[in-house]
Amino acid sequence: MDLAIETIDLTKKYGSLVAVNRLNLRVIKGTIHGFLGPNGAGKTTTIKILVGLLKPDGGRAIVLGEEVHGDNPRARLKIGYMPELPKFPRHLKGWELLDIYGQMYGMPLQERRARIKRLMEVVGLKGRENDLIGEYSKGMQQRLGIAQALLSEPELVILDEPSLGLDPVGMVEVREMIREIAKDGVTIFLSSHLLSEVEQVCTHISIIHRGICLAEGPLKDIISKISGTAILEVEVAETPDKIVEAVKRLPFVSNIHVEGSKVMIETNADGDVRPQISRAIIETGGTIIYMNVKMRSLEEAFMRLIMKSG
Amino acid sequence: MDKPWKREPKLIGQLWAVVRYELLWNIRKKKFIGVLIVAFAITTLNLTLPVILRRTYNMPIEANPDYVISNSGMGGLMLFLFALVTVMNSISGEFEGGTIVPLLTKPVSRTLILIGKIVAAFITIFAAYLLLYAYMIVGGTLIYGSQNNLNLTPLCILGDLLSTFVWVSIILALGSLTKNTILTSVIAIMVFLAMNIGSSIISVFTESAWMLHYLPGNGAAGYIKVVGQPMVYAGSISTGTDNITKMIIQYCLHPSVNVTYVKVEWRGGTPQGGLSSLLKELYSEPLSLVLFRAISVAAAYIIALITLAWYVFKRTQILE
Numbered sequence: 001m002d003l004a005i006e007t008i009d010l011t012k013k014y015g016s017l018v019a020v021n022r023l024n025l026r027v028i029k030g031t032i033h034g035f036l037g038p039n040g041a042g043k044t045t046t047i048k049i050l051v052g053l054l055k056p057d058g059g060r061a062i063v064l065g066e067e068v069h070g071d072n073p074r075a076r077l078k079i080g081y082m083p084e085l086p087k088f089p090r091h092l093k094g095w096e097l098l099d100i101y102g103q104m105y106g107m108p109l110q111e112r113r114a115r116i117k118r119l120m121e122v123v124g125l126k127g128r129e130n131d132l133i134g135e136y137s138k139g140m141q142q143r144l145g146i147a148q149a150l151l152s153e154p155e156l157v158i159l160d161e162p163s164l165g166l167d168p169v170g171m172v173e174v175r176e177m178i179r180e181i182a183k184d185g186v187t188i189f190l191s192s193h194l195l196s197e198v199e200q201v202c203t204h205i206s207i208i209h210r211g212i213c214l215a216e217g218p219l220k221d222i223i224s225k226i227s228g229t230a231i232l233e234v235e236v237a238e239t240p241d242k243i244v245e246a247v248k249r250l251p252f253v254s255n256i257h258v259e260g261s262k263v264m265i266e267t268n269a270d271g272d273v274r275p276q277i278s279r280a281i282i283e284t285g286g287t288i289i290y291m292n293v294k295m296r297s298l299e300e301a302f303m304r305l306i307m308k309s310g
Numbered sequence: 311m312d313k314p315w316k317r318e319p320k321l322i323g324q325l326w327a328v329v330r331y332e333l334l335w336n337i338r339k340k341k342f343i344g345v346l347i348v349a350f351a352i353t354t355l356n357l358t359l360p361v362i363l364r365r366t367y368n369m370p371i372e373a374n375p376d377y378v379i380s381n382s383g384m385g386g387l388m389l390f391l392f393a394l395v396t397v398m399n400s401i402s403g404e405f406e407g408g409t410i411v412p413l414l415t416k417p418v419s420r421t422l423i424l425i426g427k428i429v430a431a432f433i434t435i436f437a438a439y440l441l442l443y444a445y446m447i448v449g450g451t452l453i454y455g456s457q458n459n460l461n462l463t464p465l466c467i468l469g470d471l472l473s474t475f476v477w478v479s480i481i482l483a484l485g486s487l488t489k490n491t492i493l494t495s496v497i498a499i500m501v502f503l504a505m506n507i508g509s510s511i512i513s514v515f516t517e518s519a520w521m522l523h524y525l526p527g528n529g530a531a532g533y534i535k536v537v538g539q540p541m542v543y544a545g546s547i548s549t550g551t552d553n554i555t556k557m558i559i560q561y562c563l564h565p566s567v568n569v570t571y572v573k574v575e576w577r578g579g580t581p582q583g584g585l586s587s588l589l590k591e592l593y594s595e596p597l598s599l600v601l602f603r604a605i606s607v608a609a610a611y612i613i614a615l616i617t618l619a620w621y622v623f624k625r626t627q628i629l630e
């Protein structure tokens with residue numbers, strides 16, 4: 001499997017505080033990978049190592065096949081990075097900044113012009129490109145941050161909390177933008193607090209807490225692995241008591257409770273257990289009107305994982 | 311996806327990007343514009359004050375073909391101020407504003423960024439000096455008639471730039487070390503004052519003037535003496551890195567003079583032959599040597615301090 005980002009026992013300390021602790025990340029090329037963790041988990045620190053702003057105290061980091069060590073401009077050529085709460089020179093105009101950054105990537109003039117025009121539209125700064133960045137609002141600077149991360153059409157886009165400080169419309173736009181660029185095969189690595197956002201856009205996630213990676217893999221796998229499997233919601237026509245008894249006896253059912261005519265069945269089996277459950281209910285003479293597998297939310301999985309690790 | 315520029319961006323294009331980034335900043339710095347205005351105001355006063363005074367007392371304005379050459383070579387304070395306002399936040403400001411983060415994550419090396427910043431400072435100060443000298447030459451010619459030795463002007467500008475860059479490199483090194491603009495400015499101003507006040511005291515009252523040859527700033531005061539002739543006390547000259555242009559002019563006009571260093575010595579009683587009897591001659595050196603040494607010392611400071619700034623900048627972790 002081709003990896004866009006790989007870290008091996010990556011470690012970073014601030015004095016005695018271990019911010020990143022033997023972290024092993026694997027971000028597969030072409031995925032939208034969410035990097036989750038509570039405040040102070042070490043997300044920003046990890047990302048800063050990946051883009052060369054910080055030096056690790058131990059371990060390795062490999063980004064797009066290039067070992068990250070010291071000041072390596074070549075490694076940054078194929079990466080677009082948006083810092084957490086980005087700050088840009090206040091005395092430059094929006095387009096000037098993008099034009100200069102484009103020049104640093106070696107983009108020819110024509111290409112820069114076209115790309116900047118397009119990006120300003122995409123991030124919603126059209127009409128403000130001639131204003132000084134010092135006159136931009138926080139959210140506008142954030143939008144400019146996204147634009148400069150996408151400027152060079154990078155292979156890997158690293159976004160540190162892209163929707164921080166954006167209005168609800170902006171958040172939706174960012175989500176759509178991420179999906180859009182991912183269609184071209186670009187790998188996106190984004191850290192976020194917004195679990196619902198991650199759930200909506202990410203294909204893969206890593207959950208980090210106190211510098212340690214607690215879980216990593218495809219989003220769906222993680223959710224089901226952490227919180228057991230799905231909850232089955234079954235609506236029956238009558239006599240739920242007998243049904244409850246029968247279902248409870250099934251080995252993979254961990255919990256069950258009744259809400260009116262609905263029976264909520266928690267299971268901890270891998271794979272689909274709907275046939276066994278429906279058979280058990282029918283054998284008691286019950287009638288199934290409706291059956292639905294409810295996925296647990298990422299939020300639930302996340303909370304469980306963080307609580308468990310203390 | 312695979313465009314040729316993505317594989318091999320041209321270094322020169324990247325350098326120009328950094329220079330542009332920095333130039334646009336420099337010329338929009340209010341403090342820089344302020345110092346430029348002050349410099350023009352001083353030049354204007356220098357040009358017109360004698361005229362105004364003579365007009366007031368109904369005296370004729372005499373032609374002075376040496377006006378420009380005798381006013382060439384900026385004062386140490388002006389050099390220092392230009393250096394200060396241009397580069398005081400070139401490095402530290404990026405850290406304080408957090409703008410260092412997006413900058414350093416672009417595919418340009420930190421070395422190139424520092425070179426770009428220095429090139430931009432050079433262009434900015436060079437342009438300012440060019441304007442000031444042009445103004446002085448045009449004004450001087452209009453008021454005092456045609457001027458002699460204007461062919462020395464390019465050398466004068468070069469000398470002033472060299473003097474300024476000693477301060478530029480001091481300030482850049484401080485900025486790289488402290489990452490704090492206020493601290494950088496305060497220390498730089500203290501160094502400047504120490505070098506100017508300190509050098510006068512050392513030069514006038516002690517016999518250790520030689521050590522001023524190796525420090526930045528005003529340097530030791532000496533007197534121009536033509537070989538084989540008595541000393542002319544009127545021809546005083548400062549020999550530090552701030553005065554390279556003045557020395558270049560003297561050297562070009564009188565290549566074989568000596569510089570004699572003196573100190574003030576109180577011999578008791580009332581001085582007989584006026585002030586000059588208080589002066590004790592220490593030693594003499596050819597002006598060519600003094601000039602060559604000042605240029606070498608300036609170059610050594612510039613190289614050493616920029617290397618220091620680069621070394622620290624290259625290794626700094628970005629915690630902001």
Ligand SMILES: Nc1ncnc2c1ncn2[C@@H]1O[C@H](COP(=O)(O)OP(=O)(O)OP(=O)(O)O)[C@@H](O)[C@H]1O
Binds near residue numbers: 040041043044084629
């Ligand atoms: N410059 C610094 N100096 C000292 N400690 C730091 C520094 N930056 C971060 N830390 C510490 O390192 C740990 C990880 O911080 P980091 O910023 O990586 O967390 P994060 O996951 O990005 O958090 P958030 O979600 O709040 O952005 C925290 O405990 C933080 O206090």
Ligand SMILES: [Mg+2]
Binds near residue numbers: 043044045084160
């Ligand atoms: Mg963070």
